[in-house]
Amino acid sequence: MSSATWRNFFTYNKYAQITARAVRQSLKESERVVAEKRGTTALKYQRWENGVGGPQVFLNPEEDKKVGKSAAV
Amino acid sequence: MLARRSLARIATQSSPLGAAPKNARNMATLREIELRLKSVKNIEKITKSMKMIASTKLAKAQRAMQSGKQYGLANSEIFQHAPSENPAKRKLFIVVSSDKGLCGGIHSSVSKATRRAIASTEKPIDADSPIMVIGDKSKMQLSRVLGKNLAMSFNQIGRDIPTFADAAGVADLIVKSDVKYDGISIVYNKFISAVSYEPDVVEVVGENALKESAGFRAYEMEDDVTKDLAEFSLANAIYAALVEAHACEQSARRNAMDNASKNAKDMIDRLTMQYNRGRQAAITNELVDIITGASAL
Numbered sequence: 290m291s292s293a294t295w296r297n298f299f300t301y302n303k304y305a306q307i308t309a310r311a312v313r314q315s316l317k318e319s320e321r322v323v324a325e326k327r328g329t330t331a332l333k334y335q336r337w338e339n340g341v342g343g344p345q346v347f348l349n350p351e352e353d354k355k356v357g358k359s360a361a362v
Numbered sequence: 363m364l365a366r367r368s369l370a371r372i373a374t375q376s377s378p379l380g381a382a383p384k385n386a387r388n389m390a391t392l393r394e395i396e397l398r399l400k401s402v403k404n405i406e407k408i409t410k411s412m413k414m415i416a417s418t419k420l421a422k423a424q425r426a427m428q429s430g431k432q433y434g435l436a437n438s439e440i441f442q443h444a445p446s447e448n449p450a451k452r453k454l455f456i457v458v459s460s461d462k463g464l465c466g467g468i469h470s471s472v473s474k475a476t477r478r479a480i481a482s483t484e485k486p487i488d489a490d491s492p493i494m495v496i497g498d499k500s501k502m503q504l505s506r507v508l509g510k511n512l513a514m515s516f517n518q519i520g521r522d523i524p525t526f527a528d529a530a531g532v533a534d535l536i537v538k539s540d541v542k543y544d545g546i547s548i549v550y551n552k553f554i555s556a557v558s559y560e561p562d563v564v565e566v567v568g569e570n571a572l573k574e575s576a577g578f579r580a581y582e583m584e585d586d587v588t589k590d591l592a593e594f595s596l597a598n599a600i601y602a603a604l605v606e607a608h609a610c611e612q613s614a615r616r617n618a619m620d621n622a623s624k625n626a627k628d629m630i631d632r633l634t635m636q637y638n639r640g641r642q643a644a645i646t647n648e649l650v651d652i653i654t655g656a657s658a659l
Contacts, residue, residue, distance in 0.1 A: 300537050301590035302530040302597050309527075330527035331518045334535055340509030345517070348531045 392644065395637045402633065406626035412464070413619035420556070420612040426523045427553060427609040434564070434602025437595050441567050444577035450545030450568070452488045454513075454536070455479065456600065457504065458550040458607045459497035460520035465615035468551055468559070468607075469499035475561035476549050477507060492541045496520075496532065496604070513541050524608055529601035537593050544568055546596065550603035551610035557617060559610040566599045568592065 295304055306328075313324040332348040457476050459469045480491060492513040495501040501515045514535065519528050545568050552562035569592035572578050573585075583591075 296586055296589075300534050301593045302534045302537070305594070306527060306530050306534075327525055328527050330525055330531050331521070332516060332528055332531045333518045334514055334516045334532075336514050336539070337505075337509075337512040340505060340512065342505070342512075342515065348535070 392637065392640045395633055395640060399630065399633045399637060402626055402629050406623055406630060409619045409622040409626060413616055413623060416612050416616035416619060420609065420616055423523060423605070423609040423612045424553075427605045430602050430605035433598045434606075437598040437602065438564070440591075440595065441565070441572075444567070444572060444575040446545070446567055446571040446575050449485065450487070450543075450571065452542065452544045453491045454541060454543035454546045455491060455493045455511075456532075456536070456546060456548045456603075457493060457495045457497075457500050458548065458600075458603045459495070459500035460607070460611055461498040461517050462520070462611075463499060464618060465611050466618040468611050468614045469497070469503060471559075471561045472549055472551060472607075473500050473503040473507075475563065476504065479547065479549065479563060480508065480511070492543060494536060494541075514539060519604065520608055520611065524601065524604035526597070526601050529604055530597045532600050533593060533597035536596065545571060546599075548599055548603045550607045553606050553610050553613070556613050559614060564599055564603060566596055 309328060313321060313328055316324055330349065333345045334348060335345040336343040455476055457472055459472050463469075476493065480487065480489070480493075490511060493504060493508060493511045494513050495504055495515045496517070496519055498515075498517050501512075501517070505512055516532055516535075519532075546566040548564045548566065550562060550564070551559045553559055567575070569589055572592055573588055578588075
């Protein structure tokens, strides 16, 4: 476990969100719909310098695809 | 009251040019009152429906708050056993509010608490402590007063029950941003009851302070895992604060809309009285005219 290299790229929270997303997408359809609601976030943020705000940026830029379960062929 | 009205009529009769026809002043007033009455009735409908919506949302928000609070309590257990030796000088303030208004004093209470904390003399902290704001309303209030301290702001949280994904996103951005701090204070509204709330501050220990505390050193954790723990506990604390603040906001909005509906109802009663009296006075005046006219024949 100490050889995990993901720490070089993102924080633990991001790691947890990625794994959570993987688990959610692997659930049965009915459970998945319920779980997806718990994982939605439309967060926007902006940096401030000297009392002036920068542009507002989406944390997860909207991609119009819905990753559903694909059948294992 | 009739004498007063006739006096008023005599006064208008004796005014020089441009005297409106006798009943015109009363009629114009009547029209105005009618318009006001209609608009206040509409407002009362709107505030009543907003109150209904807020009460249904409050039930759901309170349930989420009960379960979310457990995260916060479990989270703070560690810090109770690992208190930091030296008090933090440079604190990062995370102010939790929301984007929508019409909820009473929610946003200003949190902004005021932040200003008090920064200006406090009993636990002095750096005057340029960074502030990060969640929610547009508090952001606007704080940017006017403490604009130099603002480091980052977040919005689009609070439309629905806050999710852990929101909190993790915020914590992620905070850690990735290169803002320096010794400790973190989360300022949010604590839910006391369905009719009252008050601003509260929750301390989250930063990674370095955690490593140095005596209770923690007894365990010889790896640095990596300590960093993970610090980040995760920050996300937990933010999540607990978010759900509680959301519940407070819904309850405050319900109370505010309730008060607004009550006030609107009072106004409607008052205006209706005024309208009816005006209407009856106009009728009586016409009758008087007719009768004096008839008696002159």
